[in-house]
Structure formats: structure tokens, C-alpha cells
Amino acid sequence: MRIKLDINGAEREFDVEARTTLxxxxxxxxxxxxxxxxxxxxxxxxxxxxxxxxxVRSCLMFAPQxxxxxxxxxxxxxxxPGEMSVIQDAFCETxxxxxxxxxxxxxxxxxxxxxxxxxxxxxEIVDAxxxxxxxCTGYAQIIDAIALAAERRRGANRPAERA
Amino acid sequence: xxxxxxxxxxxxxxxxxxxRRFVAGKGKFVGDIVLPNTxxxxxxxxxxxxxxxxxxxxxxxxxxxxxxYILDGDELAAATLPLxxxxxxxxxxxxxxxxxxxxxxxxxxxxxxxxxxxQAEDAAEEVVIDYEPLPFVLDAEQALESNDILVxxxxxxxxxxxxxxxxxxxxxxxxxxxxxxxLRVKWGRSSTVPIETFGVTASWDPxxxxxxxxxxxxxxxxxxxxGVALKxxxxxxxxxxxxxxxxSYGVKRGIKHTVxxxxxxxxxxxxxxxxxxxxxxxxxxxxxxPERLFDVEVAFDDNGIxxxxxxxxxENVGAYAGRSPFQLGKPVGAIVGPYKIQSVQYxxxxxxxxxxxxxxxxxxxxxxxxxxxxxTMDEVANLLGLDRLEIRRRNMIRHEEFxxxxxxxxxxxxxxxxxxxxxxxxxxxxxxxxxxxxxxRAKGLLAGIGFAACLEPSGGNATFEALLNSKVQTSTYxxxxxxxxxxxxAITAMMHTTSSGQGHETLVGTVIGEVLQVDPEMIRVVRxxxxxxxxxxxxxxxxMAIMLGGAAxxxxxxxxxKLVTIAAHDLGIPLERAVYENGEVYDKTNPEHRRxxxxxxxxxxxxxxxxxxxxxxxxxxxxxMQVPTGGHLPTADGKVQMxxxxxxxxxxxxxxxxxxxxxxxxxxxxxxHDCGTVINPKIVRxxxxxxxxxxxxxxxxxxxxxxxxxxxxxxxxxxxxxxxSHEVPDVEIIHHVTPSPNTVFGQKGSGxxxxxxxxxxxANAVNDALRPLGISxxxxxxxxxxxxxxxxxxxxxxxxxx
Numbered sequence: 006m007r008i009k010l011d012i013n014g015a016e017r018e019f020d021v022e023a024r025t026t027l028x029x030x031x032x033x034x035x036x037x038x039x040x041x042x043x044x045x046x047x048x049x050x051x052x053x054x055x056x057x058x059x060x061v062r063s064c065l066m067f068a069p070q071x072x073x074x075x076x077x078x079x080x081x082x083x084x085x086p087g088e089m090s091v092i093q094d095a096f097c098e099t100x101x102x103x104x105x106x107x108x109x110x111x112x113x114x115x116x117x118x119x120x121x122x123x124x125x126x127x128x129e130i131v132d133a134x135x136x137x138x139x140x141c142t143g144y145a146q147i148i149d150a151i152a153l154a155a156e157r158r159r160g161a162n163r164p165a166e167r168a
Numbered sequence: 169x170x171x172x173x174x175x176x177x178x179x180x181x182x183x184x185x186x187x188r189r190f191v192a193g194k195g196k197f198v199g200d201i202v203l204p205n206t207x208x209x210x211x212x213x214x215x216x217x218x219x220x221x222x223x224x225x226x227x228x229x230x231x232x233x234x235x236x237y238i239l240d241g242d243e244l245a246a247a248t249l250p251l252x253x254x255x256x257x258x259x260x261x262x263x264x265x266x267x268x269x270x271x272x273x274x275x276x277x278x279x280x281x282x283x284x285x286x287q288a289e290d291a292a293e294e295v296v297i298d299y300e301p302l303p304f305v306l307d308a309e310q311a312l313e314s315n316d317i318l319v320x321x322x323x324x325x326x327x328x329x330x331x332x333x334x335x336x337x338x339x340x341x342x343x344x345x346x347x348x349x350x351l352r353v354k355w356g357r358s359s360t361v362p363i364e365t366f367g368v369t370a371s372w373d374p375x376x377x378x379x380x381x382x383x384x385x386x387x388x389x390x391x392x393x394x395g396v397a398l399k400x401x402x403x404x405x406x407x408x409x410x411x412x413x414x415x416s417y418g419v420k421r422g423i424k425h426t427v428x429x430x431x432x433x434x435x436x437x438x439x440x441x442x443x444x445x446x447x448x449x450x451x452x453x454x455x456x457x458p459e460r461l462f463d464v465e466v467a468f469d470d471n472g473i474x475x476x477x478x479x480x481x482x483e484n485v486g487a488y489a490g491r492s493p494f495q496l497g498k499p500v501g502a503i504v505g506p507y508k509i510q511s512v513q514y515x516x517x518x519x520x521x522x523x524x525x526x527x528x529x530x531x532x533x534x535x536x537x538x539x540x541x542x543x544t545m546d547e548v549a550n551l552l553g554l555d556r557l558e559i560r561r562r563n564m565i566r567h568e569e570f571x572x573x574x575x576x577x578x579x580x581x582x583x584x585x586x587x588x589x590x591x592x593x594x595x596x597x598x599x600x601x602x603x604x605x606x607x608x609r610a611k612g613l614l615a616g617i618g619f620a621a622c623l624e625p626s627g628g629n630a631t632f633e634a635l636l637n638s639k640v641q642t643s644t645y646x647x648x649x650x651x652x653x654x655x656x657x658a659i660t661a662m663m664h665t666t667s668s669g670q671g672h673e674t675l676v677g678t679v680i681g682e683v684l685q686v687d688p689e690m691i692r693v694v695r696x697x698x699x700x701x702x703x704x705x706x707x708x709x710x711x712m713a714i715m716l717g718g719a720a721x722x723x724x725x726x727x728x729x730k731l732v733t734i735a736a737h738d739l740g741i742p743l744e745r746a747v748y749e750n751g752e753v754y755d756k757t758n759p760e761h762r763r764x765x766x767x768x769x770x771x772x773x774x775x776x777x778x779x780x781x782x783x784x785x786x787x788x789x790x791x792x793m794q795v796p797t798g799g800h801l802p803t804a805d806g807k808v809q810m811x812x813x814x815x816x817x818x819x820x821x822x823x824x825x826x827x828x829x830x831x832x833x834x835x836x837x838x839x840x841h842d843c844g845t846v847i848n849p850k851i852v853r854x855x856x857x858x859x860x861x862x863x864x865x866x867x868x869x870x871x872x873x874x875x876x877x878x879x880x881x882x883x884x885x886x887x888x889x890x891x892x893s894h895e896v897p898d899v900e901i902i903h904h905v906t907p908s909p910n911t912v913f914g915q916k917g918s919g920x921x922x923x924x925x926x927x928x929x930x931a932n933a934v935n936d937a938l939r940p941l942g943i944s945x946x947x948x949x950x951x952x953x954x955x956x957x958x959x960x961x962x963x964x965x966x967x968x969x970x
Contacts, residue, residue: 024286038200039193041414043363044446048885051363079193093191097183100850103858104669105190106364106414112191131893138885140363140415141669142854143861143922144893 008069012037013081021068028052030068031078039079039109043138050137053110054078060110060117060136079109082116091161092116092154101150103141110137115151123159127152177681177688178913181849184671185689195412198367198384203439206369207236209429210288211442212278212295213452214270217304217522217878218319221268221277221297229280229294234287237436238295239279239428241265248431251423252393253489254633254640255329259322260520262488264424264431269302271319271487272522273879274451279428281436285443304522304878308461308484311519319487319520328485329493329518329636333500333806335575336511341476345467349551351544354947355536355927357459357484358870360529360862361890362668364414366422366453367443370429374437379430381407386416386668387423388630388645388706391698397427398434407698413668417862418528418708419455420668421491450888451880456872457529458495459484462540466509472552472559474507479540480515483533485526492526493518495533497632498709501578501810502534502623505541506585507563512575516636522878530862531624531920532709535927538622542928543946546619546935556932557598560621561586571909577807578625579797580814581908581916583842585621588818588904592840595902601822601836608835609940614825614959615835618933621818622925624843625811626917627910628709629795632810635802643799646792647715648702649723651680653787657769659684660692661723663716664701670919671851672712676720678847682913683724685750702792710917711795713847714813714910719793721912726789734771735763737780796910813908813916815843817856819929825937827963830956832868832934834897839925842904844916853901856922861896863926869895871949941966 009018012035019034028045031037031054043051045064052064055077084090089097092115102108111134118125118133125133130151131144139147189195214221226238241263250261261267266277278295282288305317311326319326342348368383381394385407395402413420429440444453461482468474481499485492496516503512529535549559565572567584574580601617608615629645650662661676673693681688705715728748735753736746745756754762763771771778772787779785795812802808818840825832839856846852869889873882882888907914927948934955935944941962945954 022286032199037193038197041197041364042199042443043365044885046446046884046886049363049890079191083192089188089191096191097187100184100187100854102187102190102669103671103854104362104364104415105186105195105412106197106362108190108195109193135893138363138890138892139858140361140417140862140890141858143857143859143896143899145857145896145899146850146854148893 006069008072010071010076011074012076013078023067023069025068026064027066027068027071028063031063037078037080041106041109050110051107053113053137055113055117058117060114079112082113091157092119095154095157096150099146099149099153101142101147107137107139111139111147115154118151119155119158123155125155175682176685177678178847179845179849182678184674184848184850185677186671186673197364197412197414198369198382199443201369201382201411203369203371206439206441207281207283207436208285208288209432209440209442210280210285210292211276211448211452212280212292212297214266214273214275214277214299216270216299216301217273218302219270219299220302221266221270222300223298224278225296228296229291232287232291232294234283235280235291237281237432239265239432241267241277244431248397248427249399251397251427254491254637255489255493256637256639257323257328257489260320260328260489264428272524274524275487276452279432281432281440306521306523306874306878308482308519308521311521312482312517319522326519327517328489328520329496329516331636332513332515333576334513335807338476338478338511338513341511342467345469345475347468347470348465349548350465351547352946353462353464353540353543355458355460355539356948357456357872358866358949359455359457359872360417360419361888362415362417362420365444365446365449366420366425368422368426368429369439369441370426370433371439372433377404379405379433381405381426382411383422383426384411384413384420385422385666386413386418386420386706386708388708393423394426394430398430405698409664409666409695409697411666413666416668417530418532421527424454446885447883450883451524454490454525454527456486456524456526458526458533458536460536464540464544466544466548468548470552472548472554472562474509474548474563476511477509478513480517481537483518484521484523485518486523487520488525490525491528494632494636495528497636498532498625498810499534499537500576500632500635500808501625502814503576504574505538506565506621506623506816508565510575523874524872524880528708530923534625535863535866535924538620538924539928539931539948542620542622543931546932556619560619561589564621577803578810581812581910582906583814583816584904584906585816588816588840588842591904592818592820592838592902596820596838605822608824614827614937616823616933616936618821618823618929618936619819620925620928620932622928624710624815624817624917624920624924626710626815627714627795627812628705628711629798629811631802631808635806635808641801643801645705645795645798646703647719648704648790648792649676649716649719650702650790651723651727651788653727653769655769655773657766658692659686659690660694661720662694662696664696664704665706667707670707670712671848672707672716674848674851675713675717679717679720680724683721684728702790709811710919713915713917715793715795717847717915718912719791722791722793723789726791727787730787730789731768733780734768738763738771738778812910813844815916815918815921817841817921817925819925821929821933823930823933823937825955827959829952830959831952832955834864837897837899838902839899839922840902840904841921842906843918843921844908844911845905845914847913847915852918855918856901857899859920859922860899860926861891863923864896864930865891866949867927867930868949
């Protein structure tokens, strides 16, 4: 079936089987491979994307169900080729990853959190990432990364209307 | 770390270069590599714990849309050799697809090839297999003691390995000791379970006679094993190492997957891809970890000085040998932990059962052994009424006693265990921890303090293979690095293995930058494929800081020597007057008289007439590194120099338990950590934190549990519980540096740190919490349900008694 999705600010059309998950559609049809398959039953969170701004598991949703919604992947929060967002840079600064497999999802969760809550407590950060399993880091440097990103974003110059 | 460093880049808090691509989702994982015209594999697995395959009806499946081929075990067994195993067990053949008999629930029986993975899965459901269920055995002790049910009939028993080592005067020491204690400790079956499952794409090109392999591997001698099983020369196996691996911690071996896909690609002429789904990964991926039963007996005096130990370790390896039995061998290199136990008897037994096959897991068997040792130290203290910290201090090897030879023949390179313990206790006092524990107890909760003092043998040689199988003569386990300076003066370094998050590109850049005094960010690090690689042993056994770091150091040093030699010749001065500084070389007696980096590049690349006689043109150097202290086989009496370095970790934690729920919560976590010179502080911190999280999982949550029918009942992340950010506490690391005399910068390994001691610390803390109730548990994982029941029963008994 043909579906239209708004991905990272562009309308895209795909011909998919009705049973195609949003994750498979993004990876196999849209060539956006930043979302990863981890458990494909909604526990590990490696497939996380932003769905109308909310972090959701793309493995638990069929692609046709996303029609008419706004999807943001890690490629959509990357400012440009070779250019990192404040959050991505903070993950590099604290080494908030090892193998990098859960990382795009963690970055998206951090984006979603910091848009809602620019000044999260440590507990709020722990809560926000608790649906995403990282097997490498024990989470400490991910939590540090998000706290650092929040601090840097708060200190950044912004246009008045967005302050 | 010391405030004044003798290093320019080593030990400084530098970013990890790999991270940039990962934060943007631009890692290149095996699932991101798609070759044109690739076909996909789905697997049909055995539903029984053991069964004879009577008949396979493929007709309905073959008629399904998109299906190309259906492969069974008979065809594959006829065309390929069994997978290599390290033990001398020729009658326990292991193959990618079950041949005639399937030996565990979930074992692969048939592979379906179709245009898409979904079509292959659809067709897999239509394959009809007639099974004759067979008797099965799940329990290791039953498998050991009775031959009534044999997993491999031709082998004649279920025992793959049964070796007893006696190091020192064990019987005499036992007879001379006034006190003895026996303990049984069970390490439940868990594993590393990376978030990326194993995956492989294999592509055969009949016009070049070449099998290209892209796989999510961390496997020594991977290409050897593929070539042997497929009966093709290694010149026809090209393994691509520039594939990012989404976590491994030991298990990403994938030999059977790759042999299967390699065979199918040669048979069918398409690239063949098999990416495990989570169920395949947990059940038939052959990636389970140790399931080990320890019987420990120690002999000691009234002061708690432990003189001798007898340990039997019984490993339930599952249905086939895999790499697992060797995990009983590695702990021999730290069999007494940090303690001065004089004599040891160690019996290592591995049995096959009808469970999933195991592979290597972080620490290669050391973490379970550490639980047995550390639980024993606690119980010795409890029996004598001594303090558990004090008894450790009394038994630990003292700084001035290094290098220290343990009874099993391994020399510990260096350490200062008492200093690490003192540092941790200075950071968080024992009294304050006790006060906090007692405050929990006063509130009606259970609470306990846990210690674990553990070693991390590092540097990874493979001497355990020869120790457990005398036919194996392996005494090297090399790693390698090559450094090139190009015609415009830029540096490229080559490493010859995959990585799974350990930051090896950063390691290589840092080390070469240190030696050549060049900003590491200017150094490109690449991974050639296996046909373009120097011999490399891959990242196992916490070895890469030592081995790849060492190889990079020596290759860069050779290059530096060449630069200095060229410069001295061109300057017309003796070699000893030439000084290398920041990539330039000058005359010590006249610093103005110098050659720049680009001058030297010009000479080596283009002006051969200015080179010293007989020197090769160009600027390239390589080094293949032997393991420091390596090169010897075990002695006839079973003594062996295992790994060259020993890192040390001391865990000090507080756990509270709600007695109604039985749910342990780790309230405080302190770890003293000494891995010698730290090359990259961010990486070492991450390894330690991640290891602790993984160890908490093994101690409290994770188990591949089976029911009585031999069915794996933890088949998803709903049942196999990985610690989330809620389960992992804040951890404070207290660093100490005791450099190793065996390595180029004094570094030791840290890839398994945290994991080696966390399970022991948690088990000890929980037991300290349970002590007031008069109960204890020595079975990991200590699950909430079990703990709740134990506490309820003990409280009921107590109230009835009153």
C-alpha cells in the first residue's frame, strides 16, 4: 500500500506492505538507518523516534499508522553534515556511549526531554531514559551528557521569541 | 591520576573519536550494510529439548512467495566440516543446523531463504518437521553422575572435561589448619545479551573465488573457522573489519551463522543475510554464558588466615562444546584472587546438557569464580566472628610482595591492594556505612554491606587452551598495528580487528600520537579486511590497551627510529646526537641544525639519494606483538603463566531490602579501581560503570531459566531483565594507579572491570542483610521472588518461635 509520511520535515511516499513496521519502513524504505532494531518487542528502545514530538518505539507501530503524523529521527535532529547539536556534542563530551547502538535513541529521548523540561533534575533524566536499555555504559555518562546538554542549552544565546 | 603527568596525550581526558559518528546515527552496523540482490534467512527451530528429526516436508514452504531455497542439516553436514572446538572431543560435533538429532529447544533445524526476511519467516511456518522426542537432561550434576541419558551418544558420557589440578601441599595445609568451611555457590545461566543481535551478510563471488563477510563479530580466528568449515582456503575468505559492532562483551562469535550463510551464498549465488531477531539471539544464537556450580572448601586458622582451598567448578555448557569449557581455565590465572592462599586443588568439570550452547562472556569465567571466592571470605569471617573487611586485609597480598607468584604458577605483575582499600575507606568511612545500614534496619528494613576484592587478569593470551587440552600447542596470541606516513606527511594507522564499543581507534591514535608527539586527532585509524591484515587476536581478555596499545607503541617507535636515522644521515651527524622533538629532528649540539617533518617525508618518499644506504624508501612500520610474559606452555604439573597483567577492584556497597517485597535496592556503590596507567579516562570510566551494571544484572535479575520440559522460559526482554537506569545506582569510582612493569605505559586491562566484582559485592551485601534472619543465599541471580519468599518464611519461623 502507498503511504505518505512527514519525516524530518519532508513529505515522503512509500509503497509498503500493511504489516511493515515504522522501524522497517524508516530503515529499509527511507534509508534512515539511525533507528536500530534491538528487541523488536518494545522493551529496549533502540528503535525510538519522535512521533509528533513524543519519543515512541518505531518497532511497535505499523508504518501506515504513522500516516499524517510528524516523524523525527536522529537524522532530523542533526543540524547538518558533520555538524552536531548541543545534545550530540554533550554525548561526545562525556562519552555517553560505547558501541553506539542505543545512542541515536538516547539522543532523541534527550531532545524530547529537554524541549519539555529545560532544567531536569538527575532523577528526571534517569526517568526519561529508563525506557531505553544501554548495555555498555551503566548509564552514568549518558545521564552526565543530558545534564551537560541541559546546562549548555540554558546558557546559549537564543532569539527572544524562543527564549 | 597524578596531577603532573609524564605523558602528553595518554591519561588526558580526551574525547573518544568513534563517538561522533554514533551520535548522528552514522555508525556502520551490519544491519546498515545492504548488498545488491541480497536474500534473507529465517530459521525453523526444534520445539523439543531433544528429538530425532524423522522427516522434513518442505513442499508447502517452497511454494510460498519469494522463497528460493530450504536448507536442512543433512545437506549442510555433507557439504561442510563441523565447527572447530578447542577440546579434544571429536564425537561431539557442532554444526549450524541440527543433523539427525536436535539437542536443545530452539536449535536450528532448517534455514529458509527468501527475497525478504518477512517472506522467509512466513515460509518457515510452513515447513513441516516430524520429530521423535528423546529423553533429555538439563541438570549438570545429573549429567555428570549418570550416563542414562547421553546428549551425544557417540561420546560415551556427558563429560567434556574433567581435570583436577593440585598446586602446593593442599592436604598438608588442610591437615595443619584448625578451621575448615565448605560452601556451595551457584552462578545462574546469564549472558551479555547485546542490544544489537548477531548479524552477518556473506557474499560469494564465483568469478573471483571470494567470500566477502560482513558480520557483527568479536571472534578470534574467525576467518580460519569459516574457511575450515566451508573447506575453502583462507585466501578466499575476506572478513571486513570496518563494521561497527553493537555491543558484544564476548558473545559475538557467529561462527555457525556465518558458515550457514557462506554455504548458502556459494550454493545459491546471492548475498545471504541473517540478522538474528531477539528470540533467535536468546535461544538458538548459542550465546548463553556460564552456568556454574561451585563446591568450595577452605582451611584457615583462628585469625582468619586462609591457607588452602579446594574448589570444584561444574559448568553446564549446554548442548555443544562452543568456547565455553575454556571459561573454566582462565580463572586458574587468578584462582586465589588477591589473597595469599598457599595451596589449591581445582577440579574443572564441563558437562553437556540439553540447553542452549554457550559462548565467551565478559571475564571468561572469572566473575563466577570471584563470587565463589568472595562469598567464601565472608563466610570465613562470619564463622570466626571477625570483621569481613579485616579478614580481607589480613589475607591480601601486600604491595612489597609483588611480583607475586600464586600457587597455579601465574605471576601477578603489580598491585597495592591495601592502598586501594584504604583510599576507598577514606572516601566513605566504614563507620558511616554501618550507621546508614543500621538506620535502615531501625526503620524495619533489611540492609547489608557488601565487599568484593577481585582481580581482573588482563592481556589475554590463550594458555588456558593448552592447560585444558594437551593437544593444543598455542603459546602466542598476538596483536598488531601498522603505521604509514603518506607522501604529504599525514599519518594513517591500521588495526586488524573489529571493535564493539571499546574505543580502539581512539586508543591507537592516542598511543601513536604520544610516541610521535603528534596531535592524535591528526592521525587516521583504519581497519583493513582480513586479507590485508597482520595477525591479530581480537579484543578479548581485556587485552587491547596492552596488546593493540603495545603494538601501536612499537610500530610508532620503529617509525620514529627510521625518521631519526634518516635525519641523522642527512644532517651528517652520528645517530646519538640526533634528537626527535614534535616530529622534527635536530642536532643536540646545534639545535638550529634540524630537519622538519616535511623534510623527512620528502627524503623518504622522493629523495632516495639522501637516504642512508640500504634503507627501504617510504615511511611505514609495523609491529606484531607477543603477549608480555607469553610464549610458554603450561608445565607438566599444571602450572601456567596466564595473563600478563592483573588489575584490581574493590567494591564497597550498601543494599537495603524491603522485607515485604523482597526487592533489593543498591543505596551506595563505591569502587576502588586500579588498572595501572589509564590511557583514556572516559573509556575506563565507561567500562567500569558498564561492567558494574552488567554485574548487577547477573546478581539480581538476569537468568536464562528453563522449565522442567527443557523449554527456555526467558525468551524476551519481558522475562530476561536487563538493568535499566532505575536499577543502576550512582557509582563513585576511586582511582588508584599501580603501573604494570610488563607494558609500555604501565597500563593494564579494564574491559571487564566492574563485572568481575559487582555480582560478588551484591551477593555479599544481600547476605549481610539476611543474616539477622538467620538465612543466606548462595544462588545467583538472587531474584526478587525468591528473596521475598525466603524472607517471609524466615520471618514466619521467627514469629512462631517467639
